[in-house]
Amino acid sequence: MQLSVRIHDSFWSEYIRLVKEVVVPYQWEALHDRVPGSEPSYAVRNFKIAAGLDHGEHGGMVFQDSDPAKWLEAVGYLLQTHTDPDLEAMADELISYMVKAQQADGYLNTYFTIKEQGKRWTNLAECHELYCAGHFIEGAVAYYRATGKRMILDAACKLADHINTVFGPEDGQIQGYDGHQEIELALVKLYRETGEAKYLELSRFFLEQRGQQPHFYLEEFEKRGGSVHFPQLDIAHDFAYSQAHLPVRNQETAEGHAVRVVYMCTGMADVAAETGDEDLLQACRKLWRNIVSKRMYLTGAIGSQEYGESFTYDYDLPSDTAYAETCASIGLIFFAQRMLQIEPKSEYANVMERALYNTVVSGMSRDGKRFFYVNPLEVDPARCRHNKNYAHVKAERQGWFGCACCPPNIARLIASLGEYIYTQKGETIYTHLYIGGEARFQIGETAITINQQSDYASIGQVHMKIAADHPNGMTFALRIPDWSDTLSVQINESAYTVDSEQFVDGYLRIHRIWKDGDTVDLDFGMPILRIRGHSSIRHTIGKTAIQRGPFVYCLEEADNGEGLHQIVLPAESELTVRSSPDMPADVPVIQAQAYREQLDGNDVPLYRYSRTDRQQLEEVSITFIPYFTWANRSKGEMTVWVREFH
Incomplete structure (x- = not known):
């Protein structure tokens, strides 16, 4: 049984400090209606x-x-x-x-x-x-x-x-x-x-x-x-809005309000875990599979439609009108954690990590005082101002909301982050997230402490040291993130040869007699990945997105100028990592050579019988930043998906 976790991490400690020293006191003032310029609570x-x-x-x-x-x-x-x-x-x-x-x-x-x-x-x-x-x-x-x-x-x-x-x-x-x-x-x-x-x-x-x-x-x-x-929503007759269209065991697709779906699934998984109800657990698996394989954004966001803050249908994932409520991703993390407690499979932890490092931290500004309720993957401030279909999309975080569910939800998740790093099943300790800190466990008569030092977010390296009051035969199960292409393992500073049979459900299982002072070092390869959407996603066809480690990247106007839709990234263009003082905890930016379509003048017809070719393209250097950091410098355009040509 896990006793406690204290986080000391190069990336997450700053967010926990922000929650404790800024967010919680700020929200205390907001809840008392003492924040000038914000909607009263x-x-x-x-x-x-x-x-x-x-x-x-x-x-x-x-x-x-x-x-x-x-x-x-x-x-x-x-x-x-x-x-x-x-x-x-x-x-x-x-x-x-x-x-x-x-x-x-x-x-x-x-x-x-x-x-x-x-x-x-x-x-x-x-x-x-x-x-x-x-x-x-x-x-x-x-x-x-x-x-x-x-x-x-x-x-x-x-x-x-x-x-x-x-x-x-x-x-x-x-x-x-x-x-x-x-x-x-x-x-x-x-x-x-x-x-x-x-x-x-x-x-x-x-x-x-x-x-x-x-x-x-x-x-x-x-x-x-x-x-x-709420007369604007026919809740009494739209049963799918609150997942009341079918008994929960018969639901196979995520319908209606996204937060409600994943909160329901979390409760289902909890009850299944306590009662051993295999049918209820199977219902959880069906809904999980539909969400993550057909209705989830690259950032771990869910809920593509503003009306009803809801799911729509399979592969309907527009970037610019996405609702993608922060609370929905938090609920998805709750659901993933409960499934991990029942059956430790890396697919749950991979999604949990994706939502955590992208949508959740994007939902709060880096000073802890402003928040996103909606988390789109493409923003044009002019369009948000003039087109009512985009009224829910904001180009900058807000101080507070009349419906202020997201800010305290972010605070409670980050404050409880230690509960999401490990689980213990018998004599096996599973590491789901690589977040630095100290965790204490009890296996039989042995008290075990794991001290984790993590540079996972920046360079993919993790160091773990075990303290045990006497030697113990246990299994250490270490998640292999789905974005990594190589893995180097050392035990007590000596190379450890991994057998393929040790990989079970996405975890490297190392069983041995662990002694006080034993160390494990992990080095995950962190390639820069070009992501392409499923061909059924109309909104991403012909486009690519960039990911490195757990972070999805985006283009922002502050680095690349306005008119981000004009940028075209060649398939052969090299992507390079560069450090930036603007990024937290040594998380780098990514640079590439690309092209920008030349801006037409006012005298050019709205439509013409011609084709854009490379002679009409200007070569430019572009900079991708981690998605969670956008809108922290200035108000402007942003996009995750970029056009690509071969």
Whole structure:
């Protein structure tokens, strides 16, 4: 069983520092409506009003309670590895408001306490009561694990117990489920923390009810006289939007709202892991395969359509109108992690890494104060200004959002990053991510510590040192990233010959008697890769993208001037690595010789009977930067995919 992980990494430590010193305090101010120029949150004020400590109307979205809950969860993860009395005091202040806002029967939701009393549990399709409850429970578990303070955990159990009386298969109980999945995975966390089997069973109940007939959403829609909360979305009738079109075991394609899909899959995987339900696990595998093989962007982003923040159909992956919500990639990481815990296969870790190093870190500026909700792969600021079809696409990160789910989601993921690096199954320790730090495990009677020093992100090199209180026969399983073309392994500074039989599901398994002081050195080849999309992706045909190591690269106007669509990269052009002081942690930029189509003058006809050839092309030097760093210098164009000719 893994005991703890502390990260000390040349790339990720700076992001964890940003979360702790900048993002969490900044979000504390935002949640208190004290960030000038940003949309007010109302979130903390809502809790104070519901607690009787303030007066006024409920502000913000119907799901506003989830933002401070995610903030609390991030704080809990930070406090699990570093004590901080000031941060703990801030969290205790928030918890006091939350607990006072909880009703005597355990119910907790500021919107229905303040604004629509008497309408609890009447519009589950739209109003996120169970979603908010799930985030509160997750925040409570994380904070309790960090501090041992029972007030918040007791409040979470009280809320879950209330939900358990309201929902269930018995007469008089609601036999339904929330429109936005979240309670399912939260209840499993509460079960694991308390050992109360009723929470696991309630999670399973919510999953099994989804998509059953007669349709629950229609029934509650009719009971409330046809009233709706979000008239722009016909949620009561568009069952696929919230994955209620079929029972979860029968769903084979990712449909509807992207975040909801992967949160649902995370809950399914959790329940399958705890119950040994092979059919439910197989349903997870089917949805995973559809997402990553037909509906995922190169950056690990998902959800290609602005309407409904949703999936559309196989291979529909437009770069310029992509929605690709940050939360969706975070949810995909949750799903990948749960699948890794069940069956350690590198395909899950490869996707987890792709989403983490690209979309997730792109979702936050390098100073930790501005955020992307949408993560397109191509941006033209003029088009975003003038064409309403691109109104959701932003050329620069925002300070805050009226729907501010993404910033605290980024914070809680990065704060908990240590949970994603390793898993242990019996006497095998799997390394999924190469992130520097110290991890402690217990194998039988042996306490084992792995100290990892990683230059993985910059040059593909990893050094691991093992500390053990006595020799132990165990297996060290090391993931081979899908982008690497060579692997060099040393044990105790001597070359280690790898047998092909040691490669299992994308992991190099090294079994030996490990002793205190043993070292493992890995050197992954980091070629510069030209990526080409599947021929069914209309938007990337005839184009190429660049990747080196875990990073997808892009062109940005700051380096290459405007009119990025005019650039053509020859197939034979050499790609070279160059260091840049603008990049974090020695992550390089990539340069190449390319061509730019000459810009036509105003006197040239809009269309003409001629063909562009090389005589009309100007040779230029172009610079690719890691995708996650774009929009940190100036507002301008950006593109991941570049035209290529042979």
